[in-house]
Amino acid sequence: MLKPGLPGFPSERLGALFAPVAAREKIALAVSGGGDSLGLMVLVGHWLKSWDLHPEIFVYSLNHGLRAEAADETAMVGEIARDMGFSFRELIWDEKKPTTGIQAAAREARYRLIAQAMHRDGVDILLTGHHINDQAETVLMRLAAGSGIYGLRGMEAISRMQGIEVFRPLLEVKSEELTNLLCHVGLRSVQDPGNIDEKFERVRWRKALGGLGGLGLDCDRLSVFSKRMARADQALRQMCDDLFASHVHVDQFGVLGMDQKDFFSQPDEMAIRLLSRMIYAASGGRGKGELAQLEKLVQALAVQDFTAHTLAHCKVAKRHDFIFVAREAGRIEGGQVLVGAGETIV
Incomplete structure (x- = not known):
């Protein structure tokens, strides 16, 4: 053989x-x-x-x-x-x-x-x-x-x-x-x-x-086409990682926020990737949204009277010049919190 x-x-x-x-x-x-x-x-x-x-x-x-x-x-x-x-x-x-x-x-x-x-x-x-x-x-x-x-x-x-x-x-x-x-x-x-x-x-x-x-x-x-797509994706992913690290903020409750001006100043592809990355982080890695859904949501966010939308178990909202992404309340897993004598929690 x-x-x-x-x-x-x-x-x-x-x-x-x-x-x-x-x-x-x-x-x-x-x-x-x-x-x-x-x-x-x-x-x-x-x-x-x-x-x-x-x-x-x-x-x-x-x-x-x-x-x-x-x-x-x-x-x-x-x-x-x-x-x-x-x-x-x-x-x-x-x-x-x-x-x-x-x-x-x-x-x-x-x-x-x-x-x-x-x-x-x-x-x-x-x-x-x-x-x-x-x-x-x-x-x-x-x-x-x-x-x-x-x-x-x-x-x-x-x-x-x-x-x-x-x-x-x-x-x-x-x-x-x-x-x-x-x-x-x-x-x-x-x-x-x-x-x-x-x-x-x-x-x-x-x-x-x-x-x-x-x-x-x-x-x-x-x-050859697939390799070129892989090369382009790698570059875009790196750019998205850098923007996420420098422009997306996470508060103590796990809510992610990004300034609307910074978000909408990005090319459409980068805005879609940033929103997907925010949803993925907010959901604890449980979802990031389908491409067609993300494309529609980015377009909707640009409308003046947009308030909120749910995608991949996360709520996406626009308020006070910021775009916020948070896990739906019903999707947040509760856990025990031990409070000692004289301690308070918010």
């Missing part, structure tokens, strides 16, 4: 793909048996061999029980993983399945069960097989859903889910490269019927993407 050399994946490229985890002592892989994740497992094996690295590799595969073949598929993954010298864990999703939103539910269960297994095994980073085609589909889906700059960054190479760090090393790799890789090493991947079922939005975008390539909107172009 670990044949000398891989077409398209010389040692230097493998080193660059997995550089962020080169110093890790334990690494987890999420492997379903599909072409993407099997390709990831093969690449990891060749990377370790070509760079003479010896971390402990844990392969987690979910038996979701949604198809009769699920148990055989995880067994196949386990056999390949053990042949490569990796530790293997089969995870079983034996909870009651929802009647709608099954893909989202299965995805949530997968990461949750993997996170639990990782904690037991003492592993703190998970590698997934998401590639450049997945990134292109994600960007198109979010664009159609009305996402702003933040969402159009697509998937981040490194993020957190279910309390674990997730690394996607293949976001610059095409799905065709992984298909060719598996052919080269003689592995056949699992074919999930859900990946061609057009009742799922991602499948529809996958098919549409093929036609968009002829117009110049291919995976490479969309990947």
Whole structure:
């Protein structure tokens, strides 16, 4: 299986793909048996061999029980993983399945069960097989859903889910490269019927993407676009952080305030981000408002007779030349306050 050399994946490229985890002592892989994740497992094996690295590799595969073949598929993954010298864990999703939103539910269960297994095994980073085609589909889906700059960054190479760090090393790799890789090493991947079922939005975008390539909107172009959005978002986020620190004030009751002149002197994008940040802080991190809601609220705040509005469990008010954001009274969690003899509280 670990044949000398891989077409398209010389040692230097493998080193660059997995550089962020080169110093890790334990690494987890999420492997379903599909072409993407099997390709990831093969690449990891060749990377370790070509760079003479010896971390402990844990392969987690979910038996979701949604198809009769699920148990055989995880067994196949386990056999390949053990042949490569990796530790293997089969995870079983034996909870009651929802009647709608099954893909989202299965995805949530997968990461949750993997996170639990990782904690037991003492592993703190998970590698997934998401590639450049997945990134292109994600960007198109979010664009159609009305996402702003933040969402159009697509998937981040490194993020957190279910309390674990997730690394996607293949976001610059095409799905065709992984298909060719598996052919080269003689592995056949699992074919999930859900990946061609057009009742799922991602499948529809996958098919549409093929036609968009002829117009110049291919995976490479969309990947570059997502990186530019990420760069713009990083700059805007830093500007918002600086303005929040210098212009937003918090009183002893957790009410946030900002001078109206300072707020309305900002470009619309920055005003939206500041308001979202104020709501997030006031709500204790429980919400920040949807982009379309925030856009409407910023416009409403500019109207002379605006008084108050509720969003994400927070009350946004304009009073005495200030914009105030506070958590709704009914959403404030009460707590015990011990008062000693002779002490008073306000």
